[in-house]
Amino acid sequence: MAAEFDVEATLAKIPLPDKIKLLSGVGWWNTHAVPAAGLQSLRMSDGPNGVRGSQFFNGVPSSCFPSSTGLGSSFDVDLALRVGEALGVESHAKGCHVLLAPTVNTQRSPLGGRSFESFAEDPHLNGTIAAAYINGLQSKGVAATIKHFVANDQEFQRYRVSLLLVCVRGSTEGRVGEVSERALREIYLKPFQIAIKNSNPWALMTAYNRVNGLHVSENPRLLVDILRGEWGYQGTIISDWIGVYSTAESIKAGLDIEMPGPTVMRGKAVERLMIAEKLFTSDIDERVRKILVLYKHALDSGVPFDAPEGSIDTPELRQLLRTAAADATVLLKNDKQILPLKTGIKKIAVIGPNAKRAMTSGGGSAQLRSTYAVTPFEGITAAANEIGAEVTYHIGTPSHNTLPLLDGSIRQGNGEPGAYMQFWNESPSEDFLSTSPHLHAKISEHVWDVPTHSTNCFLADGVDDTKVNEVCYIRYTTKFTPDETGSWELGLSVAGAGNLFVDSKLLIDLSTDPEQGESFFGLGTIEKREVIDLEAGKTYDFEIRISNASFVSRGSPFSCRGGIRLGGCRKSGGARDIEEASKLAAESDVAILVIGLNHDWESEGFDRQNIDLPRLTNNLVAAVLKANPNTVIVNQTGAPVAMPWADSASTILQAFYGGNELGNGLADVLFGKVNPSGKLSLTFPKRLEDSPSFPSYGDRGQELGKILYNEGIFVGYRGFEIRKLEPLFAFGHGLSYTTFEYSGLQTSAIPAGNDPKFAVTFTIKNTGSVSGREVAQVYIADPQSSLPRPLKELKGFNKVALEAGESKVVSVELDREALSFYDDRRAAWVAEAGKFDVFVGASSTDIKLTGEVELEKSFTWKGL
Known part of the structure; x- marks a missing residue:
């Protein structure tokens, strides 16, 4: 079929109004269909560590591979190729023609909210691993979308900030020189250049930000002169979601598709500009021509159009996920040769906030619903059983920023896992959002209902648009059974206005002038918390009522029915819990302390404020090390953190976010089934101030909406070496069980x-x-x-x-x-x-x- 597809002949068949439609998406993940020309809708999906599919809400489960910093730290080109191939197979199962991955933005600072999405701070490693990933993915006929072109390395003011790239001339102290292309070329464009040369990705996504004053999506210097001109790139250029800020300028600069739909900057605006002869048919044809080439690739792939979405789960895939998780693990210290853990160990204490929760991925568009997930505790317990060791557990101290989701502990009224949601287009009663414990008026019939598996529901998609209006009212009900008795902290955030009732009593009020926060990509409220006494094994009725009317009236860059996020856990005992965990460690032969961050701290939408481990984590580490010197510290983060206790610890592993098999992959390394071979793709600084970008990153570097790249080409290890600063752990560092x-x-x-x-x-x-x-x-x-x-x-x-x-x-x-x-x-x-x-x-x-x-x-x- 693809062999019969002629781009020029098809272009000639498409009426001008349909050509204009093709310049923007329809909905979140699709291109427009053009029946008159025999064109069906292409489907896209987020990556980079999995194929989420076409829904944030109630999405079909997917395989989650290790975060890109973990894959980069494997330094394994063949593994990256095989991961790409597996993602291609999963894309077929999801009916996905275009995967929005990989990310190759250089990690300029450890604070970057999306640092975990890119492979390395070094452009050669970044581009080389990306090329293998792309070749694997495209070998299955699925288009890779290399992103975010270019310099999208901070979340702070990402839509409007202008990044001024400067070079340092004749100084090792970060003196600002003239605005220059040198840093742009050698550090930020270079991984794109390497990947395009060695893999030819069929699509490319533009960044949100400006570079030297002009948004990338309308920047002819970057898109026309460099990308299309110097590099000869022939692929399709897609905007980041809501990342188009002009009409004629973006079209003339070569941006082919505005995403998502419905269009904001194209459509009727294009027609108006053609009347004014600011745009011509030739401009439109050039953009559509590139889209048709992408369509031809889709025909070649054999991926069906408008297909139902499915999952892949085979023994071979599970083994690849496990291999990837192990190979993404870096042994940083093993001074006492505690590792690998050997036969003869009788008692192992597993401690830490990341031990019993599977931190598979960072947050934002990289996050997905995993087909399954193995926690570190589960992986360690299974491996310990093989050598006859007993495993005990204590959390030690929590590390969450927002309260952990209650998934796995909730049931619908019929006993099935999850919750039940009802939707109305008009308020079903006068007191629907009332703070009173009961609805006094009779509730009218809802227009749509759906079960869900989670207490986190971002309703940007997955809702029946034919039944539910843009403004709607939602009731979420579930039954929660806690596993511990005591004081529990529950937290609610919503996109809209809403309340949480427990056993028909109001607990959290977010319906009365709710304070805005960072939830739901900045569209939601703060997380409001309340403490309630709960009894283990007893079932409680939870009900959340929300309306998105205030959310819609306030204005949103895309259509969304609102959002609900409910979290909770037993309230931390602080020093008492740390003391209990230390006692457990002292009574054990070995303690394995699993600490780090999670998608609360590392996510699209915001940057970290520091590189400290959260809350009382460092206190926990110090106490456990004192109680048992035979402690293995496993740090699970997507990017560097400070480790003030590093000199006191004999054994440290960096695990990154390990995907589905993170627990088994980690256990394979701990118990010696896999000899670790990873090397850090990022420099770990002793303190944030040592990072080359420190004086000019995020809000510290802002000057009238501009960020000065003071360090120029001296990014990552380059900056440490020229300033003669010793890092905590160097770029490329990683130990083995052999020599x-x-x-x-x-x-x-x-x-x-x-x-x-x-x-x-x-x-x-x-x-x-x-x-x-x-x-x-x-x-x-x-x-x-x-x-x-x-x-x-x-x-x-x-x-x-x-x-x-x-x-x-x-x-x-x-x-x-x-x-x-x-x-x-x-x-x-x-x-x-x-x-x-x-x-x-x-x-x-x-x-x-x-x-x-x-x-x-x-x-x-x-x-x-």
């Missing part, structure tokens, strides 16, 4: 020409007693450069599997990318003649071998 020896560095000569290829060759030997994998990293330095350059930059890597005692010769192929820097003065990439230092290491700071190569003649180049 490796490096030797025999050789470099081939660099041939003449402006696209030379050369190789760095060396030998690695496994000098330990168990098999393992080592990530050998190749860094290049240009000490003779005419412009300041980093002390070294990652330009290649190779992950090598070795049996105990085995040696292998490793060859890392390099090209002109390894030699060049961007020169604003020449508007070109420059490789200058001279000697370049070659470093081979186990991390950016653990250099094993040094050598050099020489470029005989300088050259310049542009493009890919």
